[in-house]
Amino acid sequence: MAENEVWVYSENKNVCLELLTAGKELSEKLNVPLASLVLGHGVKDVAEELSEHGPNKIYLIDHASLERFDSMSYAAAIETIVKQEKPKILLIGATKRGKELAGRLAARLNAGCMSECTEVDIGDDGSVIAKRAAYAGMAVATEKCKSTPAIVLLKPGRYEKAPSGGKGEIVELSLEIPEPSLKLIEFKPKEIKAVRVEEAEVVVLGGRGIKKREDFQMLEQLAEMLGGCVGCTRPIAADLGWYTEWVGLSGVAIKPKLYIGVGVSGAIQHVAGIKDSKVIVAINKDPEAPIFKSADYGIVGDLYEVIPELIKALKEVSKKEG
Numbered sequence: 001m002a003e004n005e006v007w008v009y010s011e012n013k014n015v016c017l018e019l020l021t022a023g024k025e026l027s028e029k030l031n032v033p034l035a036s037l038v039l040g041h042g043v044k045d046v047a048e049e050l051s052e053h054g055p056n057k058i059y060l061i062d063h064a065s066l067e068r069f070d071s072m073s074y075a076a077a078i079e080t081i082v083k084q085e086k087p088k089i090l091l092i093g094a095t096k097r098g099k100e101l102a103g104r105l106a107a108r109l110n111a112g113c114m115s116e117c118t119e120v121d122i123g124d125d126g127s128v129i130a131k132r133a134a135y136a137g138m139a140v141a142t143e144k145c146k147s148t149p150a151i152v153l154l155k156p157g158r159y160e161k162a163p164s165g166g167k168g169e170i171v172e173l174s175l176e177i178p179e180p181s182l183k184l185i186e187f188k189p190k191e192i193k194a195v196r197v198e199e200a201e202v203v204v205l206g207g208r209g210i211k212k213r214e215d216f217q218m219l220e221q222l223a224e225m226l227g228g229c230v231g232c233t234r235p236i237a238a239d240l241g242w243y244t245e246w247v248g249l250s251g252v253a254i255k256p257k258l259y260i261g262v263g264v265s266g267a268i269q270h271v272a273g274i275k276d277s278k279v280i281v282a283i284n285k286d287p288e289a290p291i292f293k294s295a296d297y298g299i300v301g302d303l304y305e306v307i308p309e310l311i312k313a314l315k316e317v318s319k320k321e322g
């Protein structure tokens with residue numbers, strides 16, 4: 001029996017590594033083992049890799065019915081092992097799939113589920129405490145979970161990835177997985193950019209100062225020259241539909257080595273997702289734009305003049321360097 005353990009799960013390996021860092025802090029405070037769940041089909045290599053990043057154990061459930069993510073089958077499988085092993089905490093990465101899974105799981109287990117959390121900790125009385133933004137990012141809510149297990153959906157990008165070290169034990173579990181009640185008719189992989197914005201070391205991020213979709217091409221050119229990728233603010237994705245995801249409080253959080261905000265005003269909800277960037281550069285024609293308060297370097301000017309100049313200067317540098 002694994003009573004009171006701290007468990008982590010994400011279908012995304014990088015997010016799982018972040019959860020292992022958060023989970024390690026909790027397991028050390030509680031003085032209990034840390035375990036990671038790996039579900040899927042033919043995923044032993046994932047379990048092997050994660051086992052080298054700090055968990056004491058990996059619970060591996062390898063089953064043909066888990067080949068493709070299906071929140072109902074995955075929730076049923078995790079419910080079974082939670083009831084069997086009785087962990088104290090289950091940290092789940094707040095990805096789209098993680099959110100769907102956590103909701104179903106909490107309902108099945110009649111457990112408390114704290115969503116969109118940015119931090120998790122153990123209170124003086126041993127309870128699980130988590131923080132999340134409230135009132136559109138104007139306040140931080142601190143919540144305490146009263147159930148066991150406590151399910152905590154942790155936003156990606158809040159914790160560093162767990163470094164390699166140690167070797168956790170891989171515990172293979174064989175479970176009866178019920179047939180999913182939904183049948184997958186077609187699967188079309190989404191077109192994915194070479195680098196995901198959360199993982200890029202350089203992010204050139206466009207806001208509403210950019211007037212046309214085509215104008216993002218110059219940001220893409222600049223990003224490519226700097227070895228990074230392009231991101232955007234919420235209105236560009238959610239209102240205009242030029243991109244599918246955005247950066248900020250309600251989008252993804254990023255912490256690149258270099259962030260260049262182009263025509264971005266610096267609303268509090270946007271800054272919440274970029275504040276951990278190592279260097280923040282802002283380009284805005286309004287000297288009073290709030291983004292300058294968060295920036296390490298600011299260029300007051302028209303982006304339609306500044307960006308071509310930057311591209312030109314970078315071309316000259318690379319020509320000189322051969």
Ligand SMILES: Cc1cc2nc3c(=O)[nH]c(=O)nc-3n(C[C@H](O)[C@H](O)[C@H](O)COP(=O)(O)OP(=O)(O)OC[C@H]3O[C@@H](n4cnc5c(N)ncnc54)[C@H](O)[C@@H]3O)c2cc1C
Nearest residue numbers: 207208209233234248249250251263265267269270285303
């Ligand atoms: C609950 C909630 C959650 C939210 N979550 C997010 C989130 O996760 N991410 C997010 O981004 N937003 C989020 N928002 C929206 C946020 O409040 C802002 O509305 C949004 O960030 C503004 O986007 P923007 O900076 O692109 O546009 P604007 O605020 O319109 O700013 C455009 C800027 O471009 C500058 N500009 C214009 N033309 C030029 C030019 N030619 N050259 C240089 N500069 C120029 C202007 O001076 C201005 O500062 C959220 C809002 C709410 C209520």
